[in-house]
Amino acid sequence: MKRKVFYSLLALLVIFPLFNVTSPAQAAGFTDVPARALEEVTFLSDGNIAKGSSAAIFNSNRTITRAEAAIFLGRALQLNGTPRKTVFRDVDRSSSVAGYIQSGVDHNIILGYLSGVSAGNFYPNKAITRGEMAIMIANAFKYSYGGTASGAAKALMDRGVADGMGNGSFGSGNLIKRADFAVFLARAINPEFRTKDSVSFTKSLWSNAPNLNIRSGPSTAYPSIGKLSENQQVSGAHSVGKWTYVKSGATVGFVSTAYLRTTAAKPAATPPVTESADSRLSGQTIIIDPGHGGSDPGAISFGLREKDVVLTTGLKVNNLLKQTPFNVKMTRSTDTFVSLSARPAFAVRNGGDVFVSIHANAASASATGTETFYYSAATNPYTADSRLLATKIQNRMIAAWNLRNRGVKTGNFAVLRENNMPAALAELGFITNKSDNDKLKSDYWLTSASKAIYYGILDYYKAKGYDVDSLYNVPK
Ligand SMILES: [Zn+2]
Structure with a gap:
């Protein structure tokens, strides 16, 4: 192993030892999460999307790094987190963050430095700004925003995912803390956390399976809060990875998109499928x-x-x-x-x-x-x-x-x-x-x-x- 590679690997292991560990669903017992972020951090923690450095410590007040943001977004969208070679020379293929960083690149969510003096580097340990956060979230959730930081900020504010700074600006250059990144991410995933009612259920969808679970978040880690019968129609809003946010009567939550159709019930002539x-x-x-x-x-x-x-x-x-x-x-x-x-x-x-x-x-x-x-x-x-x-x-x-x-x-x-x-x-x-x-x-x-x-x-x-x-x- 080349010395340089060894040291960069060592640096990543020292900084990110905690993200190696896939622990079972962690009860949100963090003692360092401010009240303004408690519900949102708990929501992300319940779905194993955001984790702390222990069951008690979320490191709320620490700035969030580019690597940590890639991990949170990658987990939220259920992207492939398997460590593998990335397009960046400063992210070792064996580092625990490599999979989510490369998946972020594959999905155009998180960009490295592709030109200029920094070309080919990701700078995983660099803290991100509110402006960079806005672009990542806009990319991850496919908001159309024109490709600019100001457009991304507006897209988040229009949806009640983020607020301005009170002085009318978005504060694009300000660094962002882990707790606040968690708040914005939770709002992007689950409109119930947003600062305004911005969700519109415009898609007609039909359940493809009997006893289909509606869950409180976009993964099977979240509890079932309702059921759909086969061929039941629901209204759909945005997607979070392989999950769709749906409304069925008074129940609003997430359903696995694989079990939803965009057309009404199959013709009666279709023979029943004996095996799912x-x-x-x-x-x-x-x-x-x-x-x-x-x-x-x-x-x-x-x-x-x-x-x-x-x-x-x-x-x-x-x-x-x-x-x-x-x-x-x-x-x-x-x-x-x-x-x-x-x-x-x-x-x-x-x-x-x-x-x-x-x-x-x-x-x-x-x-x-x-x-x-x-x-x-x-x-x-x-x-x-x-x-x-x-x-x-x-x-x-x-x-x-x-x-x-x-x-x-x-x-x-x-x-x-x-x-x-x-x-x-x-x-x-x-x-x-x-x-x-x-x-x-x-x-x-x-x-x-x-x-x-x-x-x-x-x-x-x-x-x-x-x-x-x-x-x-x-x-x-
Ligand atoms: Zn060939």
């Missing part, structure tokens, strides 16, 4: 494998690198799958080198049920189109399912991008050959072809490709007899 679709899907793990990475750029053409295009697409697929009961894992979620053999090994180690590798093609400038591969030989025993998966993804990609249909093909790729689950490799288009390249360099078309891959995976599960109908309604 959701319970089966939550046992399924999808492995997303963006090709290349790090020192291996893949194909490069017209200034575009394959490794970047396929990572962007993979992250978008990941974000879609994260909103479903499926488990999803990525062989890489950052610009890092992963060997060919490590990819199927990762999939096997993580109990993958479906493996989808994402690539862009390269050949002469005239070659164009979309093709999807599977491996047809004895080393991966799932030939028929692999062909089915490849076909479903290919069909969706053709519908989405309308490039030349080069078809579903067999290919002897290590990531398919050395796998032991249904596996497909999508070549979205040719990076070496000008018009294919135009799509590959467009965020709009990569979003379209990610939905095609997502729908292709759903089509595969549907063909295998799973009830995935409710998952076709994805946000945005």
Whole structure:
């Protein structure tokens, strides 16, 4: 281990030893929380979103660091907190904060220093200001605010999530204490804490399951405060990660979004599902494998690198799958080198049920189109399912991008050959072809490709007899 790395790791361990510990739900018995923040800190503590340094000490008056804010927000939105490599050189992959910091980046909630003299650093121990807090919360809860600190401050004030300073200003440059950050976060999650009635239940939603719990907060750590019967209609407001804030009669609380539909009851012709679709899907793990990475750029053409295009697409697929009961894992979620053999090994180690590798093609400038591969030989025993998966993804990609249909093909790729689950490799288009390249360099078309891959995976599960109908309604 390099000395520099060792010291930065040491520094993180010294500063954040407490966030390693996943303790059971902590009774909020803090003795250092001021009355103005007590209900909100208790609410976050009940859901294991905010923790103190002990059962009694919340460190209310200490300024909150960028790393702590990332942890609180990541827990609130149920993001992946597994320590892993981040895009920042000053956040060690093994540090307990690395997972939430990288998830914050993946979800555009918390930004590091991407340009200028500080580029590539996150500064996890730096205290945040009220202005930075406003931007993080506005990003986390998807407020439209125009991308400016003043816009974010206004978005929070309009909703009663934050107040101004009394002198008319927001105090954007002022540092913020842990207790006050907790208050703002609790208000963003739960409108009952807000300083004004700003919630509007504008969405019509229907329960997808019998005996569905309405909970007092957005996780199963919170108690049930009511039940919905199957097909019962509710009104929905905002989402907090995978939970939706709903109103049903006099009961207002949070319901797991996976159990809500945006359309009225299914047609009577639909045969009853004998086994709960959701319970089966939550046992399924999808492995997303963006090709290349790090020192291996893949194909490069017209200034575009394959490794970047396929990572962007993979992250978008990941974000879609994260909103479903499926488990999803990525062989890489950052610009890092992963060997060919490590990819199927990762999939096997993580109990993958479906493996989808994402690539862009390269050949002469005239070659164009979309093709999807599977491996047809004895080393991966799932030939028929692999062909089915490849076909479903290919069909969706053709519908989405309308490039030349080069078809579903067999290919002897290590990531398919050395796998032991249904596996497909999508070549979205040719990076070496000008018009294919135009799509590959467009965020709009990569979003379209990610939905095609997502729908292709759903089509595969549907063909295998799973009830995935409710998952076709994805946000945005
Ligand atoms: Zn490739």
